[in-house]
Amino acid sequence: MMAVHQQHSAARPTDGLMPSGPAYREQVVARQRRGRLWAVIFQAAVLSGIIALCALLFNILNQSFGYVAIVNNIDPAELAIDGVPLNELTKDQLVGILEANVSAGLMRRYEHDMPFSQRSSENVHELILERVVEPQVQASWGLFESVFARGSIFVEAEERFPGSDVYFRSWLTTSFISKSQSSEPLRAGVRTAIFGSLWVVAITILFSFPIGVGAAIYLEEYAHKERLLNRLIQTNINNLAGVPSIIYGMLGLAIFVRILEAFTSGAIFGVGDQSTANGRTIISAGLTLGLLILPLIIINGQEAIRAVPSSLRQSGFGLGATHWQVIWHHVLPSALPGILTGTILATSRAIGETAPLVVVGASTFIALDPSGPFSKFTVLPIQIYQWTSRPQDEFRNLAAAAILVLLVLLLTMNASAVLLRNHFDRGQASAYRSIYKNDCCHKTSRSDRIRSN
Amino acid sequence: MNGTGRYAIESGSMSVFYGSFCAVRDVDMRVPTNKITAIIGPSGCGKSTVLRCFNRMNDLITNVRIEGEVLFQGQNIYDDSVDPVEVRRRIGMVFQKANPFPKTIYENVAWGTRINGFRGDMDEMVEKALRSAALWDEVKDKLQQSALGLSGGQQQRLCIARAIAVEPEIILMDEPASALDPIATLRIEDLMKELSEKYTIIVVTHNMQQAARISDFTAFFSVDENRTGNLIEFDETEKIFTNPSQKSTEDYITGRFG
Numbered sequence: 001m002m003a004v005h006q007q008h009s010a011a012r013p014t015d016g017l018m019p020s021g022p023a024y025r026e027q028v029v030a031r032q033r034r035g036r037l038w039a040v041i042f043q044a045a046v047l048s049g050i051i052a053l054c055a056l057l058f059n060i061l062n063q064s065f066g067y068v069a070i071v072n073n074i075d076p077a078e079l080a081i082d083g084v085p086l087n088e089l090t091k092d093q094l095v096g097i098l099e100a101n102v103s104a105g106l107m108r109r110y111e112h113d114m115p116f117s118q119r120s121s122e123n124v125h126e127l128i129l130e131r132v133v134e135p136q137v138q139a140s141w142g143l144f145e146s147v148f149a150r151g152s153i154f155v156e157a158e159e160r161f162p163g164s165d166v167y168f169r170s171w172l173t174t175s176f177i178s179k180s181q182s183s184e185p186l187r188a189g190v191r192t193a194i195f196g197s198l199w200v201v202a203i204t205i206l207f208s209f210p211i212g213v214g215a216a217i218y219l220e221e222y223a224h225k226e227r228l229l230n231r232l233i234q235t236n237i238n239n240l241a242g243v244p245s246i247i248y249g250m251l252g253l254a255i256f257v258r259i260l261e262a263f264t265s266g267a268i269f270g271v272g273d274q275s276t277a278n279g280r281t282i283i284s285a286g287l288t289l290g291l292l293i294l295p296l297i298i299i300n301g302q303e304a305i306r307a308v309p310s311s312l313r314q315s316g317f318g319l320g321a322t323h324w325q326v327i328w329h330h331v332l333p334s335a336l337p338g339i340l341t342g343t344i345l346a347t348s349r350a351i352g353e354t355a356p357l358v359v360v361g362a363s364t365f366i367a368l369d370p371s372g373p374f375s376k377f378t379v380l381p382i383q384i385y386q387w388t389s390r391p392q393d394e395f396r397n398l399a400a401a402a403i404l405v406l407l408v409l410l411l412t413m414n415a416s417a418v419l420l421r422n423h424f425d426r427g428q429a430s431a432y433r434s435i436y437k438n439d440c441c442h443k444t445s446r447s448d449r450i451r452s453n
Numbered sequence: 454m455n456g457t458g459r460y461a462i463e464s465g466s467m468s469v470f471y472g473s474f475c476a477v478r479d480v481d482m483r484v485p486t487n488k489i490t491a492i493i494g495p496s497g498c499g500k501s502t503v504l505r506c507f508n509r510m511n512d513l514i515t516n517v518r519i520e521g522e523v524l525f526q527g528q529n530i531y532d533d534s535v536d537p538v539e540v541r542r543r544i545g546m547v548f549q550k551a552n553p554f555p556k557t558i559y560e561n562v563a564w565g566t567r568i569n570g571f572r573g574d575m576d577e578m579v580e581k582a583l584r585s586a587a588l589w590d591e592v593k594d595k596l597q598q599s600a601l602g603l604s605g606g607q608q609q610r611l612c613i614a615r616a617i618a619v620e621p622e623i624i625l626m627d628e629p630a631s632a633l634d635p636i637a638t639l640r641i642e643d644l645m646k647e648l649s650e651k652y653t654i655i656v657v658t659h660n661m662q663q664a665a666r667i668s669d670f671t672a673f674f675s676v677d678e679n680r681t682g683n684l685i686e687f688d689e690t691e692k693i694f695t696n697p698s699q700k701s702t703e704d705y706i707t708g709r710f711g
Binding site: 226309311312314317318319320321322330333334 | 510516538539541545548550552554555569616
């Protein structure tokens with residue numbers, strides 16, 4: 001018995017304790033079942049994400065389109081002359097209608113803003129709609145209701161708002177995009193907010209991209225990684241990426257709006273609008289958001305630079321290149337797709353940021369396009385926030401439409417990130433990566449310690 | 454300047470430390486000019502470390518300390534007055550794995566000379582370098598294509614062309630053929646023999662037949678119980694392989710290494 005046992009232990013390390021035969025087969029089935037259970041759980045996780053996304057989209061679309069009940073101050077049909085409807089009248093006839101229905105003072109103001117002789121008939125038509133017809137939204141219904149409960153909408157509208165026009169309205173229209181803010185929901189648009197967002201994001205990128213990439217290069221290529229100061233800096237950058245954005249807002253308020261007011265209001269350049277010269281300008285917002293995404297860009301840039309195979313650096317050094325030549329000619333071109341992708345994703349975050357801009361002082365109601373970095377501004381998320389906090393229901397529809405605009409803007413940016421990466425990847429890093437995919441295993445400890453010469 | 458002609462590079466009591474760990478201790482090696490010197494030895498004996506000390510490649514690693522001296526044309530390359538960038542141009546390097554730049558074949562060869570301030574006819578220079586590396590005929594029609602499209606052996610020869618383009622005096626090769634098939638290996642070996650007429654070549658190899666085939670001199674390194682590498686014997690290749698003076702060399706050569 002003893003002899004047999006010893007013989008076994010020499011031949012089989014498991015000493016015959018591994019299940020075999022039917023027991024083993026049963027156990028394999030059980031293991032497989034457990035694996036499938038996990039797969040189902042993960043699928044459910046993905047599914048709940050998709051459901052949440054669909055609910056979000058449904059909610060937005062539901063609010064963006066649907067029936068509205070509108071009551072006009074004066075029925076446009078009454079304004080028709082000799083049976084010719086309002087929108088087919090000549091400009092002179094339109095001016096005549098306008099003159100007959102508004103005060104002489106208002107006419108003088110319009111004449112002063114732009115002489116009627118220069119206005120187009122569409123423009124005059126707009127003025128008539130705005131001042132004479134004065135359509136008022138009495139109620140609006142969601143897309144879901146509008147499709148599935150159409151009949152009851154008409155009944156309800158007839159009961160509650162007799163004489164109202166009920167028609168299907170898309171709140172997201174070209175005029176919604178091309179018009180600026182208005183207190184009338186039917187005439188309000190997001191033009192000012194779109195320009196504001198683009199201005200702010202442009203300044204954010206101009207500020208944070210060079211500084212972020214520069215810091216990433218320094219930290220990855222030059223900084224002595226084991227020095228306490230550099231480790232401290234690195235840890236802090238990582239932590240900064242997780243700081244709530246409202247705190248950046250406070251920082252922006254304290255530094256850009258207050259301390260640097262002379263600069264951010266444009267006063268020292270003599271270009272600031274005196275009425276806004278309090279630092280609550282586009283440049284303050286851009287710099288604040290720049291600070292907000294700076295840690296993201298640095299961390300992302302570092303990762304992209306770290307992913308450049310050390311063999312590429314070594315071959316550069318081996319030819320007698322200086323450290324900067326290696327960085328400029330080899331490291332940066334290879335890291336560029338990653339750096340750009342990260343930057344654009346960080347910018348997408350900046351474009352959707354609301355809280356810090358509330359603190360920095362975005363205007364909630366502004367009808368003038370921003371004229372430069374030193375003008376007052378609003379941005380899309382602020383506009384949406386402002387509309388959702390209005391008492392009238394119709395502004396919720398506007399907010400939903402503005403959310404669609406914001407989503408399209410974000411999707412465009414993310415798509416451009418993908419395109420950019422593919423563009424720079426072609427023939428460059430991707431081929432390199434595939435060749436060197438095993439490179440990381442080769443003498444890792446040594447390449448990990450690579451630093452400046 | 455004594456002995457400059459005979460010896461391309463000399464190390465005197467050179468020790469290498471990674472932090473407090475001594476990787477290689479007291480290496481005294483005189484590498485003859487325009488010869489091929491092979492460095493052999495078991496894994497972990499510091500062959501590559503020694504090779505990388507000869508052109509200050511180890512400077513790129515943190516926590517490395519080098520003691521002793523390495524004389525190149527009478528000058529200690531670890532002297533404070535010496536810029537490692539200059540050392541690396543004059544002592545080139547070819548790595549274990551072919552690592553061409555992700556650029557065109559032409560640009561791979563041209564880049565090193567351009568950054569070092571070459572002002573002559575670039576096309577001519579590229580052709581000469583590729584001819585010297587026995588690669589010209591294979592790539593002359595596709596100079597503007599990516600170097601990554603070449604085969605492994607061609608890529609390694611491109612790396613050699615790139616290295617000799619900057620006119621080094623010494624070429625260090627770290628297992629240049631270990632990732633190649635036998636035919637590509639043979640071509641690299643032939644190339645090394647050709648190049649040794651103009652350049653001093655130091656090659657690290659795991660392949661003892663290769664060392665015996667191509668080298669004029671051989672250095673045998675071994676590793677002691679502290680995992681520190683030591684130079685056991687350095688002599689003409691023929692002597693090392695037929696009549697080594699050290700027992701451990703003989704054990705290794707004959708495969709009795711434990």
